Amino acid sequence: MSDPRIDVIGxxxxxxxxxxxADDDLLVSEGMTKGAMTLIDADEAKRLYEKTDGAxxxxxxxxxxxxxxxxxxxxxGVFVGKVHNDRMGEVFRNDIHAIxxxxxxxxxxxxxxxATSMVLVTPDAKRTMQTFLxxxxxxGPEDIDLEQIADAEITYLEGYLxxxxxxxxxxxxxxxxxxxxxxxxxxxxxDPFCVDRHHEDFLDLAEHHVDILFANExxxxxxxxxxxxxxxxxxxxSHCEVAALTRxxxxxxxxxxxxxxxxxxxxxxxxxDTTGAGDAYAAGLLFGLTSGRDLFTSARIGGIxxxxxxxxxxxxxNVSFKALIEEKLG
Amino acid sequence: MSDPRIDVIGxxxxxxxxxxxADDDLLVSEGMTKGAMTLIDADEAKRLYEKTDGAxxxxxxxxxxxxxxxxxxxxxGVFVGKVHNDRMGEVFRNDIHAIxxxxxxxxxxxxxxxATSMVLVTPDAKRTMQTFLxxxxxxGPEDIDLEQIADAEITYLEGYLxxxxxxxxxxxxxxxxxxxxxxxxxxxxxDPFCVDRHHEDFLDLAEHHVDILFANExxxxxxxxxxxxxxxxxxxxSHCEVAALTRxxxxxxxxxxxxxxxxxxxxxxxxxDTTGAGDAYAAGLLFGLTSGRDLFTSARIGGIxxxxxxxxxxxxxNVSFKALIEEKLG
Numbered sequence: 191m192s193d194p195r196i197d198v199i200g201x202x203x204x205x206x207x208x209x210x211x212a213d214d215d216l217l218v219s220e221g222m223t224k225g226a227m228t229l230i231d232a233d234e235a236k237r238l239y240e241k242t243d244g245a246x247x248x249x250x251x252x253x254x255x256x257x258x259x260x261x262x263x264x265x266x267g268v269f270v271g272k273v274h275n276d277r278m279g280e281v282f283r284n285d286i287h288a289i290x291x292x293x294x295x296x297x298x299x300x301x302x303x304x305a306t307s308m309v310l311v312t313p314d315a316k317r318t319m320q321t322f323l324x325x326x327x328x329x330g331p332e333d334i335d336l337e338q339i340a341d342a343e344i345t346y347l348e349g350y351l352x353x354x355x356x357x358x359x360x361x362x363x364x365x366x367x368x369x370x371x372x373x374x375x376x377x378x379x380x381d382p383f384c385v386d387r388h389h390e391d392f393l394d395l396a397e398h399h400v401d402i403l404f405a406n407e408x409x410x411x412x413x414x415x416x417x418x419x420x421x422x423x424x425x426x427x428s429h430c431e432v433a434a435l436t437r438x439x440x441x442x443x444x445x446x447x448x449x450x451x452x453x454x455x456x457x458x459x460x461x462x463d464t465t466g467a468g469d470a471y472a473a474g475l476l477f478g479l480t481s482g483r484d485l486f487t488s489a490r491i492g493g494i495x496x497x498x499x500x501x502x503x504x505x506x507x508n509v510s511f512k513a514l515i516e517e518k519l520g
Numbered sequence: 521m522s523d524p525r526i527d528v529i530g531x532x533x534x535x536x537x538x539x540x541x542a543d544d545d546l547l548v549s550e551g552m553t554k555g556a557m558t559l560i561d562a563d564e565a566k567r568l569y570e571k572t573d574g575a576x577x578x579x580x581x582x583x584x585x586x587x588x589x590x591x592x593x594x595x596x597g598v599f600v601g602k603v604h605n606d607r608m609g610e611v612f613r614n615d616i617h618a619i620x621x622x623x624x625x626x627x628x629x630x631x632x633x634x635a636t637s638m639v640l641v642t643p644d645a646k647r648t649m650q651t652f653l654x655x656x657x658x659x660g661p662e663d664i665d666l667e668q669i670a671d672a673e674i675t676y677l678e679g680y681l682x683x684x685x686x687x688x689x690x691x692x693x694x695x696x697x698x699x700x701x702x703x704x705x706x707x708x709x710x711d712p713f714c715v716d717r718h719h720e721d722f723l724d725l726a727e728h729h730v731d732i733l734f735a736n737e738x739x740x741x742x743x744x745x746x747x748x749x750x751x752x753x754x755x756x757x758s759h760c761e762v763a764a765l766t767r768x769x770x771x772x773x774x775x776x777x778x779x780x781x782x783x784x785x786x787x788x789x790x791x792x793d794t795t796g797a798g799d800a801y802a803a804g805l806l807f808g809l810t811s812g813r814d815l816f817t818s819a820r821i822g823g824i825x826x827x828x829x830x831x832x833x834x835x836x837x838n839v840s841f842k843a844l845i846e847e848k849l850g
Contacts, residue, residue, distance in 0.1 A: 420782050420816055440770065443782060450780035452750050452773060486750055 194373065196292075197265040197480040199342035201334070201364055202253025203326040203350050203357070204271030204295070205305040206278045208239065209246040209465070209504055212310035217318055224312070226383045227319040229353060235322035238308050247278075248504055249285030250307060252380055253348040255466045255505045259473025259495055261290040262511040265480060268292040268338060270360075272329040278304035279325070289506075295333050298325045309465055311503065317465040327354040331363045339364050340371035343480050344402065346472070349380030352388045365399050374431075376402035378472055379409040386412055396429050402479075403430040404472050407437045434475050434489060436468060436496070444475075444489040451486040456497035456518075466505025470495040473511070487519070494518050524703065526622075527595040527810040529672035531664070531694055532583025533656040533680050533687070534601030534625070535635040536608045537795070538569065539576040539834055542640035547648055554642070556713045557649040559683060565652035568638050577608075578834055579615030580637060582710055583678040585796045585835045589803025589825055591620040592841040595810060598622040598672065600663060600690075604655040608634035619836075625663050628655045639795050641833065647795040657684040661693045669694050670701035673810050674732065676802070679710030682718045695729050704761075706732035708802055709739040716742055726759050732809075733760040734802050737767045764805050764819060766798060766826070774805075774819040781816040786827035786848075796835025800825040804841070817849070824848050 217224050220238075230238070239245070249258075257267040269286055273279035275297040282304060286293045305324035309317050329351075339345055345368040351357045365375045377400045379385050385392055385405075392413055396403055403426065405413065410422040410433075419435075423443060426433040432446045441455035474495035478488025495511050502508075547554050550568075560568070569575070579588075587597040599616055603609035605627040612634060616623045635654035639647050659681075669675055675698035681687045695705045707730045709715050715722055715735075722743055726733055733756065735743065740752040740763075749765075753773060756763040762776045771785040804825035808818025825841050832838075 419784060423780075423782060445780075448778055450753075450775075452753060452782070454749060 194341055194343035195266070196268050196338065196342035198257060198260055198344045198346050198476050199268040199270065199338060200253035200257040200346040200348075201270045201351060201360065202348040203251045203305055203323065203354070204254060204273045204282050205251040205307045205321065205326070206281050207248050207250030207307050207309050207465070207505060209248070209309045209311060210242040212242070212312055212318075214312055217310065217312065222310070222318050222320065223383065224318050225316050227307070227321055227350065227381050230320045230322050232302060232322055232324070235306055235308070235320070238320055242308070246504065247281060248506060249282045250309075250505050252350055252378060252469050253346055254286060255469035256346060256378070256472045256476070257291050258286060258289045258506055259470050259511060260477050262507065263473065263477040263491070263495070263515065264512045265477045268342065270295050270333060272298060272325045272333065273304040274298045274302065274325040276303050278306060295329070298328045301325060301328055311463045311465065315461045315463050315500065317463060323354055327356065329354065329360055330356040331359045334360050334364045334367070336367045339367040340373065342368070342373060344374045344376050344476055346376045346378070346476065348378050349384045349388070349392065352384070352391060374401040375399060376404065376476065378404040378468065379413060382408040382412045385409050389413070396426070400430055402432040402434070404434050404436070404468065404475075406468060407435065410435055432485065434471070434492065436471055442471065442489055442493060444485050446485055449485055451489060453486065453489045453493055456493050458497045458501055461500055463503045464500050467496045467500045469505060470499035470507070490519070491515055524671055524673035525596070526598050526668065526672035528587060528590050528674045528676050528806050529598040529600065529668060530583035530587040530676040530678075531600045531681060531690065532678040533581045533635055533653065533684070534584060534603045534612050535581040535637045535651065535656070536611050537578050537580030537637050537639050537835060539578065539639045539641060539795070540572040542572070542642055542648075544642055547640065547642065552640070552648050552650065553713065554648050555646050557637070557651055557680065557711050560650045560652050562632060562652055562654070565636055565638070565650070568650055572638070576834065577611060578836060579612045580639075580796075580835050582680055582708060582799050583676055584616060585799035586676060586708070586802045586806070587621050588616060588619045588836055589800050589841060590807050592837065593803065593807040593821070593825070593845065594842045595807045598668060600625050602628060602655045602659040602663065603634040604628045604632065606633050608636060609655070625659070628658045631655060631658055641793045641795065645791045645793050645830065647793060653684055657686065659684065659690050660686040661689045664690050664694045664697070666697045669697040670703070672698070672703060674704045674706050674806055676706045676708070676806065678708050679714045679718070679722065682714070682721060704731040705729060706734065706806065708734040708798065709743065712738040712742045715739050719743070726756070730760055732762040732764070734764050734766070734798065736798060737765065740765055762815065764801070764822065766801055772801065772819055772823060774815050776815055779815060781819060783816065783819045783823055786823050788827050788831055791830055793833045794830050797826045797830045799835060800829035800837070820849070821845055
């Protein structure tokens with residue numbers, strides 16, 4: 191097995207985020223599930239877009255955010271995800287290239303437009319997402335470049351990819367190829383409702399196919415259907431080579447075999463928007479591991495990136511994560 | 521080795537607490553170290569007693585509180601500690617007998633009076649203690665009943681016992697006797713300043729003589745002279761059979777070999793006074809272990825007792841811990 195030429199290849203939904211400040215009343219009147227990502231259709235996306243204003247458009251998507259974060263840390267990242275050949279597709283491509291991520295997935299020329307996610311940020315800094323998957327449903331196994339997968343130390347998959355049916359095949363193809371090349375497979379559970387939608391599949395993935403699992407407290411408890419965090423912690427220890435469990439203001443817990451580390455949360459002056467916190471954490475931890483750091487230090491890097499992420503609006507940062515880590519860790 | 525007839529024998533300073541509400545200004549003007557236990561002499565104790573008012577007197581002392589808590593849970597506990605043959609000594613004896621603890625240490629008839637600790641509770645619920653050790657300095661190896669030690673599943677020692685010189689000998693005699701009888705030895709580090717006063721000794725104790733170690737976050741970090749909690753956690757894992765690390769509102773972490781459990785803090789409606797929280801936690805955990813519970817459940821019992829303790833003024837509770845645990849754990 192040769193040395194990998196890519197640190198992390200991320201496969202996920204290629205989405206343009208539309209950020210909107212919203213109050214709780216709007217969520218209630220629209221019947222939205224606060225804190226969750228809900229899938230909507232094109233008409234509903236259009237209606238919501240017209241109903242809200244002051245929107246900021248930016249390149250998003252969970253795995254794409256993580257790869258962008260990895261690039262900001264100085265890691266070498268590739269993203270695979272499907273956009274349409276339209277204006278939003280261009281926004282996505284330009285943004286992700288600008289941050290130094292390799293992104294070559296062919297856009298669709300027919301079918302639905304580029305995916306968008308209305309991210310409604312409430313005054314408590316929580317985000318509620320209404321996502322129109324658009325062109326993402328056209329990602330399929332043919333978009334997976336087996337040589338690229340074999341060249342990457344870690345293949346990172348977002349749980350949301352389990353929503354569009356053809357993408358699931360791409361997901362499994364990539365995971366198999368990574369393992370055949372002696373590489374690692376990482377999965378983020380994405381959100382508790384996503385875990386609920388695909389419960390049996392995710393349990394099977396965690397137990398048999400994933401080396402590095404990312405989950406927040408609610409997601410891991412949903413996965414193992416347990417009432418307290420510690421029970422989930424004990425369950426996951428026997429399943430994954432590495433599990434990184436994020437707990438918001440309680441920091442994170444990272445486990446690997448006999449290793450169990452408790453990583454306190456970084457101090458955050460003003461909590462603005464939690465969008466992308468998990469993605470930024472994954473970026474930091476994966477960067478740490480692929481740059482040869484120990485697990486605890488890698489998780490600390492994850493925590494520092496997450497703290498930066500939640501201090502401003504939107505999932506991506508203007509700050510160089512690399513400079514930030516050098517400042518914090520020396 | 522026969523079955524133990526006593527769950528826990530606690531050896532510590534026999535102290536009557538004098539609880540006083542105080543503001544931060546008083547602490548500053550008196551040059552007191554907030555949150556710490558400071559040793560004072562008889563004159564200073566008298567002066568402080570006269571300066572403050574509205575005092576509540578109650579039986580206290582760290583290990584004594586723990587054994588009282590154990591009895592309240594339905595465990596069988598013995599306390600060993602020295603009072604003088606005076607009114608405060610009677611207060612101590614009556615209180616500890618009333619809760620069902622065996623206590624037969626002979627009182628002194630000459631020398632200093634019974635120990636008192638002025639516990640100054642500030643509006644932030646923190647306690648600052650000014651302790652006059654009094655008769656406690658006369659506890660010695662002759663007060664240790666070797667048969668009783670051999671009859672107890674766990675011999676529990678408070679770190680504060682390291683302050684009066686003769687008590688230290690009693691401490692070591694008891695620990696040796698417990699191990700010779702095939703029993704366990706447990707130590708609570710008491711407070712970070714106490715750890716600082718006896719740093720080398722405590723490190724040696726933790727590494728070589730203690731099976732079950734109790735420490736809060738600050739104490740364990742002081743013991744291992746590290747900057748973050750996780751480093752202390754990793755260090756203690758290799759030293760003690762069981763370590764229980766309390767973290768205030770972050771709950772506790774309990775470790776034993778490969779086992780690592782994260783125990784979230786119980787919800788506390790109103791934080792009144794943290795005096796005795798660590799003692800109550802130790803009571804719950806030791807009760808859990810001696811009644812055959814697993815480590816996680818034992819730590820949860822500790823957390824429930826600690827939460828009850830900090831919801832009222834003073835280290836001891838009027839509530840039956842036993843009823844509380846039955847209500848919470850079923």
